[in-house]
Amino acid sequence: MKAALCTHYGPPEELEVKDVPSPRPGKGQVAITVRACGVNFPDVLLIQDKYQFKPALPFAPGGEIAGIVKEAGEGVTNPKPGDAVIASIGHGGFAEEALADAARCIAMPEGLDFAVASSFFITYGTSWHALRDRAVLKSGETLAVLGAAGGVGLAAVEIGHAIGARVIAGASTAEKVELAKAHGADDGFVYPAGRLSKEQQKALSEDIKRLTGGNGADVLFDPVGGDYAEPALRAMNWGGRYLVIGFAAGEIPRVPLNLTLLKGCSIVGVFWGAAVARDPKKGFADLHEITRWIAEGRLKPHVSARIPLARAGEAIRLLMDRKAQGKVVVVP
Numbered sequence: 001m002k003a004a005l006c007t008h009y010g011p012p013e014e015l016e017v018k019d020v021p022s023p024r025p026g027k028g029q030v031a032i033t034v035r036a037c038g039v040n041f042p043d044v045l046l047i048q049d050k051y052q053f054k055p056a057l058p059f060a061p062g063g064e065i066a067g068i069v070k071e072a073g074e075g076v077t078n079p080k081p082g083d084a085v086i087a088s089i090g091h092g093g094f095a096e097e098a099l100a101d102a103a104r105c106i107a108m109p110e111g112l113d114f115a116v117a118s119s120f121f122i123t124y125g126t127s128w129h130a131l132r133d134r135a136v137l138k139s140g141e142t143l144a145v146l147g148a149a150g151g152v153g154l155a156a157v158e159i160g161h162a163i164g165a166r167v168i169a170g171a172s173t174a175e176k177v178e179l180a181k182a183h184g185a186d187d188g189f190v191y192p193a194g195r196l197s198k199e200q201q202k203a204l205s206e207d208i209k210r211l212t213g214g215n216g217a218d219v220l221f222d223p224v225g226g227d228y229a230e231p232a233l234r235a236m237n238w239g240g241r242y243l244v245i246g247f248a249a250g251e252i253p254r255v256p257l258n259l260t261l262l263k264g265c266s267i268v269g270v271f272w273g274a275a276v277a278r279d280p281k282k283g284f285a286d287l288h289e290i291t292r293w294i295a296e297g298r299l300k301p302h303v304s305a306r307i308p309l310a311r312a313g314e315a316i317r318l319l320m321d322r323k324a325q326g327k328v329v330v331v332p
Contacts, residue, residue: 062093139164302326
C-alpha cells in the first residue's frame with residue numbers, strides 16, 4: 001500500500017509517498033481501508049516536531065479517518081470486516097490502510113459521505129468539549145469565535161448556534177466571515193492577518209464590544225492566539241469564559257492577568273484529546289451525540305478541499321498558511 005510519510009521533521013512539501021507493508025491488526029485493533037482522512041492543526045505540528053506527542057519516524061500524519069474495516073484483530077467482534085466506520089487514530093491516516101483501536105471507532109451513519117465523515121471527530125469533538133464542558137455555554141449568551149472559518153472555528157459557530165447562543169464570527173477575510181454566517185453566525189467582523197499593531201488590536205476589541213452591544217463576549221473561543229489573544233480578552237463580559245483552543249498564529253501569547261480580575265472572567269484551557277484519554281466513555285458518547293446531530297442536519301461539516309494522497313503535503317500547507325475554510329481532507 002502507499003502512504004505519505006514524514007521521514008524527517010520539516011515542511012509539508014517534504015512528505016514522501018512510499019510503498020509500505022499493509023498493517024496487520026493486533027489484539028483489540030482493526031485494519032481499515034482508508035477512504036478519507038481529515039487534516040487538523042496537530043498534523044501541522046507533528047511534522048515539525050512541535051506537538052505534545054511524538055510518533056517515531058517515519059510516520060504518516062492524519063489522526064481521523066473514515067473507511068471500511070478490512071480485518072479485525074484478536075478479540076474484536078465489533079466493528080467487523082465490511083463495516084463503514086469513523087476512527088480516531090492519532091496518526092497514520094495519510095495512507096491507503098491504517099490501524100485503529102476498535103474501541104475508538106464508531107459506525108458511520110448511512111448516507112454520509114466518507115470525506116464529511118472523516119472531517120468532524122477532532123474539530124467538532126474539540127469545539128463540543130470547549131463549549132459544553134469547559135465554558136458551559138447557555139442559550140441566550142453571546143459567543144465570539146476567532147478563526148471562525150477554520151475547522152474548529154466553524155464547528156464552534158455551528159454548535160454555538162445550535163445551543164441557542166448569539167454567535168459573533170471573526171475571521172481574516174470577508175469571504176470567511178460570510179461562510180461563518182452561512183453556518184449560523186449572527187454577525188461578524190474582519191481582522192487583519194499576521195502581526196497586529198496596537199491600533200489594530202484596539203480595533204479588534206472594539207469590534208467585539210460593538211457587536212455584543214457594548215457588553216463584551218460571554219464566551220470567547222480562541223484557536224488563534226498570538227497578537228489576537230490580549231485584545232480578545234479585553235473584550236470579555238463580566239464573568240466571561242475565555243477558551244484557549246490553540247495557537248494558529250504561531251505564537252503562545254502572554255496576557256496581563258489583571259484583566260481577569262477587572263472583568264471577573266476566567267481563562268479556560270481546552271485539550272479534548274487529553275479529556276477523552278481520561279474519560280473515553282464520555283468522549284465517545286459525545287461523538288455519538290455529534291454524529292446524531294449531523295444526521296439530523298443540526299450540524300453540517302464543511303469540506304472545502306479534497307486532495308489526493310500523492311499531494312498530501314498540500315493539504316497541510318493549506319492549514320499552515322491559514323487558507324483552509326472548514327475542513328481539508330486527504331483522499332487516498
